[in-house]
Every structure is written in structure tokens, then in C-alpha cells.
Amino acid sequence: MTRKQKRLAVIAGGMSFILVAVLLVMFAFSQSVAYFFMPGDLAKADIKPGTRIRLGGLVAEGSVKRGQGSTVSFTVTDGKSTVPVSYTGILPDLFREGQGVVTEGAFDAGHSFVADSVLAKHDENYMPKEVADRLKKEGVWEDGKNNTGATK
Amino acid sequence: MIVEIGHYALVLTLATALIVSILPVIGARRRDMALMALAPTGSITIFALVAISFASLTWAYVVSDFSVANVWENSHSLMPLIYKYSGVWGNHEGSMMLWLLILTLFSALVAVFGRNLPDSLRANVLAVQAWITVAFLLFILFTSNPFLRLDPAPAEGQDLNPVLQDFGLAIHPPLLYLGYVGFSVCFSFAVAALMEGRIDAAWARWVRPWTLAAWTFLTAGIAMGSYWAYYELGWGGWWFWDPVENASFMPWLAGTALLHSALVMEKREALKIWTVLLAIMTFSLSLLGTFLVRSGVLTSVHSFATDPTRGIFILTILAIFIGGAFALFAWRAPMLKAGGIFAPISREGALVLNNLILTVATATVLTGTLYPLVLETLTGEKISVGAPFFNMTFGLLMLPLLIAVPFGPMLAWKRGDLLGAFQRLWVFAALALFAGLAFFYIQHGGPVMAIFGLILGFWGMIGAFADLWYRGNFAKVGFSVGLKRIAGLPRSVFGTAIAHFGLGVTVLGIFAATTFGTETVVEMKQGQTVNAGGYTLVYDGLRDAVGPNYTEQRGHFTARVGGVAVADVWSSKRLYTARRMPTTEAGILTFGLSQLYVSLGDAIEGQSGGMVVRIWWKPFILCIWGGCLVMMLGGFVSLSDRRLRVGAPSRKAKVVRPVLEAAE
Numbered sequence: 001m002t003r004k005q006k007r008l009a010v011i012a013g014g015m016s017f018i019l020v021a022v023l024l025v026m027f028a029f030s031q032s033v034a035y036f037f038m039p040g041d042l043a044k045a046d047i048k049p050g051t052r053i054r055l056g057g058l059v060a061e062g063s064v065k066r067g068q069g070s071t072v073s074f075t076v077t078d079g080k081s082t083v084p085v086s087y088t089g090i091l092p093d094l095f096r097e098g099q100g101v102v103t104e105g106a107f108d109a110g111h112s113f114v115a116d117s118v119l120a121k122h123d124e125n126y127m128p129k130e131v132a133d134r135l136k137k138e139g140v141w142e143d144g145k146n147n148t149g150a151t152k
Numbered sequence: 153m154i155v156e157i158g159h160y161a162l163v164l165t166l167a168t169a170l171i172v173s174i175l176p177v178i179g180a181r182r183r184d185m186a187l188m189a190l191a192p193t194g195s196i197t198i199f200a201l202v203a204i205s206f207a208s209l210t211w212a213y214v215v216s217d218f219s220v221a222n223v224w225e226n227s228h229s230l231m232p233l234i235y236k237y238s239g240v241w242g243n244h245e246g247s248m249m250l251w252l253l254i255l256t257l258f259s260a261l262v263a264v265f266g267r268n269l270p271d272s273l274r275a276n277v278l279a280v281q282a283w284i285t286v287a288f289l290l291f292i293l294f295t296s297n298p299f300l301r302l303d304p305a306p307a308e309g310q311d312l313n314p315v316l317q318d319f320g321l322a323i324h325p326p327l328l329y330l331g332y333v334g335f336s337v338c339f340s341f342a343v344a345a346l347m348e349g350r351i352d353a354a355w356a357r358w359v360r361p362w363t364l365a366a367w368t369f370l371t372a373g374i375a376m377g378s379y380w381a382y383y384e385l386g387w388g389g390w391w392f393w394d395p396v397e398n399a400s401f402m403p404w405l406a407g408t409a410l411l412h413s414a415l416v417m418e419k420r421e422a423l424k425i426w427t428v429l430l431a432i433m434t435f436s437l438s439l440l441g442t443f444l445v446r447s448g449v450l451t452s453v454h455s456f457a458t459d460p461t462r463g464i465f466i467l468t469i470l471a472i473f474i475g476g477a478f479a480l481f482a483w484r485a486p487m488l489k490a491g492g493i494f495a496p497i498s499r500e501g502a503l504v505l506n507n508l509i510l511t512v513a514t515a516t517v518l519t520g521t522l523y524p525l526v527l528e529t530l531t532g533e534k535i536s537v538g539a540p541f542f543n544m545t546f547g548l549l550m551l552p553l554l555i556a557v558p559f560g561p562m563l564a565w566k567r568g569d570l571l572g573a574f575q576r577l578w579v580f581a582a583l584a585l586f587a588g589l590a591f592f593y594i595q596h597g598g599p600v601m602a603i604f605g606l607i608l609g610f611w612g613m614i615g616a617f618a619d620l621w622y623r624g625n626f627a628k629v630g631f632s633v634g635l636k637r638i639a640g641l642p643r644s645v646f647g648t649a650i651a652h653f654g655l656g657v658t659v660l661g662i663f664a665a666t667t668f669g670t671e672t673v674v675e676m677k678q679g680q681t682v683n684a685g686g687y688t689l690v691y692d693g694l695r696d697a698v699g700p701n702y703t704e705q706r707g708h709f710t711a712r713v714g715g716v717a718v719a720d721v722w723s724s725k726r727l728y729t730a731r732r733m734p735t736t737e738a739g740i741l742t743f744g745l746s747q748l749y750v751s752l753g754d755a756i757e758g759q760s761g762g763m764v765v766r767i768w769w770k771p772f773i774l775c776i777w778g779g780c781l782v783m784m785l786g787g788f789v790s791l792s793d794r795r796l797r798v799g800a801p802s803r804k805a806k807v808v809r810p811v812l813e814a815a816e
Contacts, residue, residue: 006495006496007297009496010496010501014508017508017509017512018508018512019424020549021512021513021515021516021549024516024544024545024547024548024549025519028520028540028541028544028545029523029537029541031540031541031544032537032538032540032541032544033535033536033537033541034535034536034538035534035535036533036535036536045236054534054535054536064755066754070674070675070753070764082567088673088762089753089766090673090751090753090754090766091733091753093386093641093725093732093733093735093736094733104538111638137615152403152407
């Protein structure tokens, strides 16, 4: 091979590695990205059972029930609609009724949401950003109003 | 009074930094020694002033001066003393002060150790450092001033976020910033070189120790942060691909690439333009990380408070520095002459492969981190990109690099012999294969695919020493003569071997912990047992306890082997009284390199003493961070190499200097 051909081969090799990376990223985005929904969005969205999504909202007052072992069920609400959620595992320290939560999982065949992870913010406001933004927009929640802890 | 001195010192710093930003640059243009000499003196003064300012803020924390708003928001008189010290940077304002302190520390170090630099280069480097200092000083003074007073002063503070009340806070941020911000020196060198329009092997020799030092600290900082998250958050995970973690990981990846490309430039004068670009990119990623973490665009433990003006301010700094540096690069880079040529199969070629893979991997992490932000801004749709995405893309892309690592040092500069490298490495590969299979057989259980991961880990560990093995010619001359032979090698050769070995250890730890680990979530009553990792864990019951600024429920657990108690641990749920914030304190038992991790859940209502308990068996998990420590050790060994020792007048540099001056 001449030097020119060698250089071309090296560039082609580099380019194909980058191409593989781009394809991989696109494939991974199509496979493993979870969209965020609030209970009110679900009627419009038509999500098939088994599709992974993030469901956020407030934990409805009086809805947390402990079942067998470490299974917990509760209802996520955005003030208008509600969705029942079940979760097996240990809830985060900051999980509580009336506070914001983001759960990740999928609907089962019976339209109940089975979460495999539950997130609550590491902050005294107990309000994940995604949830706070939406609730603020819909006027259900305001900065400083529902806060239990001290804020700036 | 002391607080006012601190505030005043910060304003004086701004004035000094403005002088150092401008005059030395003019001096370097006009070859005016007096103006250029302002840079080192000025940089040391800036550091002294920032240190005074930082010390006065620390003083306010230590004496719990709640008339300072920042102290009131983030401290409490009952807080243990160590957290009063570390709490200084446990909040947005203080954390920016630490950023500034370390930035100016690096400028001062360049001023002190940079005596063998050409005067104009040193003046320009320090001026660029001063530009960054000015930008962040303005940010602190206008949007995040830690010295603002409260009137009337409250009697008691609001306490530090309980998650941050940990020894980890004392070391994680300083180490991380030493790395993150340390890359500013590489950036300044790159920008200064572009300003001068000249760059050579000597430049790479000056930049490499700074890159190496920053990289070493960043490695330690990331590992420390990962271990802290692991034991503090109580979820048993050590890496979450959280945007904030990615923010520190991306500069690490780019910095690793820079470390290797600077090597090519130093030895062979090749890859000049690429190295300069990489130096700019690495610090740009540090700045991007600062933006992601500090602006409050993300939800995380690190985003202490959200204030939109701050985000816009940092975004502006980001745009000016990154945009400016890239514009300067586009304008000046064509003037830099390309250096030595090399065959694709050569040490240079291997390092180019390393750079290709590392930068592409960085780009995928960047895409995954920024895509949700971009999508939300453009369409309003909210998505989350989690671990599966990064494992699939980053994980797969890194595999070829991990396989290739032992080959790199075996190839000669200019033109290497891949077949020869294969012939010399196959014994090491066979050993790794055997070790991986044996490991899998002994641990048993887990998917068969995991064997490849284990072999890869061992390959990295064993293959790291192939270069030393052949350089010492141990096979022919025997052990003692071989040792004597390699004793004379430069320390950087050992540094490389140690760091690559550490990488292998981390890889092995990652695969072993994910393959053979177990997780059990059970409801336990007093006296009940659970089996995990060959141990029987007994729950002995719960009791209440009171700490200095919290109350807690502590569960006691005993690990038994064959009925004999071997270790015991407390795992607790705490409630920090000032913020009414609960936390989980995991109980961790260490057995060799493996750990048993016990996390307490909620009490089960209506029954007596039943608790939900989560127990993880984490085999060889300590390899993950241990490997990072070894990498760090490799960094220090390499840094102690005489050729690179910071400040040691290197013979080569002296030879180069007159040539440079003649060219000027």
C-alpha cells in the first residue's frame, strides 16, 4: 500500500468507528429513553402496557398502603387525574404523602402502573423539578406555599 | 469585621486580576519585561487575597456567625466542628469560592514553578488564567456572594443538608476541583500557544505535568464521590450515570485522552493541533460541568439552590471562553506546523486509537447528558436518559480500548510490529483467560457472558506488566538481573504500568460486583436471618439513639458463618432535627474486597418490630475504587519522573530554550 492508501484506510477506520458510535447512540435512544408523563397526560398519550415511562405527580393523601412484604401501593395525582402505582422495594427517605414523586416503570395489562424505581428529591422541598414545573404551570403548586422546610 | 475583610479581599482580587489579565499580554507583545513580570507577582497576590477571603468565610462558619446569610442557611451551632469546616463548600456560594481558590492556587503554582518557561509564554498563560479568574469573580460577587449579611442576625442556623454531613464532603469537592479546575492550566497553555502562534515538543513537556496532576486528582475525586454516594445514599449503587456524575466524568475522559496525545507531541512532535484542541475541549467540559451542576438546570444533590440569573451568567462565561477559544483555534491553528509522520501501526497509532475511542466515548456521554435538556428546551418534552443508554453506548465503545490497552506500550514509536506484539502478549492473554475462567468457576453463578468481562479485567491487570517484563528481559536473564534492568527505566514507564493495572482492577471490580452480587429485600423481625454471600445475617433488633443534631433508630445486625458471629454492624434511619429531614445510614461490613451492605427500610405497621430490610452482597466491589487509587498512584509515580518533575530544570528544556528565543 502506498502512503496515501494507508492514510485513507486509517481515516476510513476512524470514520467507521464514529459511524458505529452514532448508530449505537441512535439505537440506544430508541430503546432506553423513558418519557415523562403526569397522570392527566395519559388519557391522550395511549401508552401500551410494557412501555417504560416516568410517571410524576403528587402522592395522594391517604393513598399509601403497605401490602405483602415490601410491596407498597399508592396513587399519583396531578390534582385532576390519578393513577394507581405499585412498587416493591424500599421507598426513598423523602417519600411521603402530599409530596412530589417521580416513578419509573410500565403499565401492566390491567392498567395499573408497576414502578421499579421511585425518586424523591434530595432537598427540603420534596419536589422533583419535572413535577414542580408542571404543577406550577397548572397552578396546583407554588414555590414557598406547600413547602414544609425552610427555603431561601 | 473579619467577614468584611474577606469581602474586601475579594474585591481587591478583582482589581488585581484585571491588571494581570491585560498588562502582561501587552508586555508579551511589546517584549516589555517589566509588564510581563507583573504576571507571576500578580498571580501570587491574587492567590493570597483569595486565600484571605476564603479563610474569613471559614472563620464565619467555625464561630457560627449567623449574621452572615450563607452561614445561617447552611450551618448550625450544634454541628460537629469538621462539618463546620467542610460545610464552607457544602453550598453554592462556598463551593464557588473553593473553585476560585483552587483556580488561583494553580495560577500561583504556574507562577512559582514556571521559571523555566519562556517569559512571554508564562505571561500569556497567567493572563489567560486571570481572565478565567475575573469571570468567576464577577460571577461570585454579582450572583453568589457568600459575604452578604442578615439584619437582625438569627439566633440559630438552618443546618447543613444532612446528606452532606459526612466526612466525604471534606475531601470529595477539594479533590474533584483540583482535577476539574486543574485542567484550566492546560487550557491557558493552549490559548497562550495559539496567541503566540508557535507550539513545539517543549510546550507539551510543560503541559504534561499539569495534565497529569489534574488527571490524578480528578481520578481520586471521582472515585471518592462514587464511594461516598455508595455508602451515603443507601441505594447500594456506585454509579448512577446521573448528569452531575457525567459532568465530572467527561473532563476525566477528555483529560485521559489529552494525557496520551501530549505524550505523542512531546516525544514525536506529532498531533500538535489535535493536542491543543483537546486541551481546550477538556477544560470546556470542566466549564460545562460547572454550568450543569451550578446553574440548577438539573435535579441533584449537587444543585444546592436554583436561581435563573446564575444559570445565565455561567452560560455567558461558558459561551465566551469556549466560543472564544474555538474561534482563536480556528484562526491560529492553520499556522501551526504539522510534526513527525508515523505508520498506522506504531505507538503513535495506538495513542491515536486511544484518543479516537476516548473522544467518541466522551461524545456519547455528552449526548446522553445534554439530549434531555435540549429536547426539553426545544419541544417541552421531558425524557430521562438513564443507565441502560450509557451502558449500551459507552460500555460497548470502551470495549475495544480495554482490549487494546496492553498493546500500546508494546509497539515501537514511528513504526511498530503488531505481529510481534501479539507473539509477546499471547502468554499474558492466556494467563488472563485462565484467571477469568477460574474466577468464574470459583464464584459460580451469573451469566456466562460475564466471563468475557472478567477476562478483560485480568487482561488489563496482567497485560499492564508485559512491557516491564520484556524490557527487563526477565525470561532470559532471570528475576534479579531483570529487576536491576528495569530499575534504571524512567519512572513514567512504571507510572504507565501501574495506571493500566489500576484500570484492569476497576474493570474486574465492575464486572465481578455486577455479575455475582445479590440483592434481597425482606421483612425482618427480631431474631430472623437472611443468607447473603455465604454469610448469615441476623437482625438483633432496633433501638433509639440521639446524635448531636439528629435522632435515629438503629437496627443491629450480626453476620455469622456456621453459627459463629464474625462481624456486626448498625444500620440506621436518621431524622435531622433542624431540617426535619430523614436519611438512611447504611450498615456496611467489609470482608476482604467484598462488602455486605445493609439498608433499613420502613417499619411495618400493625406488627411488633418488623422492618423492611434491604441487603446487598457486593463481591469484589472494593476493586472498583481500589483500581482508581492504583491509577492515582500511577499518576503520582509518573509525575515524579525526573523529566517531568514540576520545576526541576530539565536538561532538554534548557536546550530548547535558546532555540526558542532565537526564533522570537
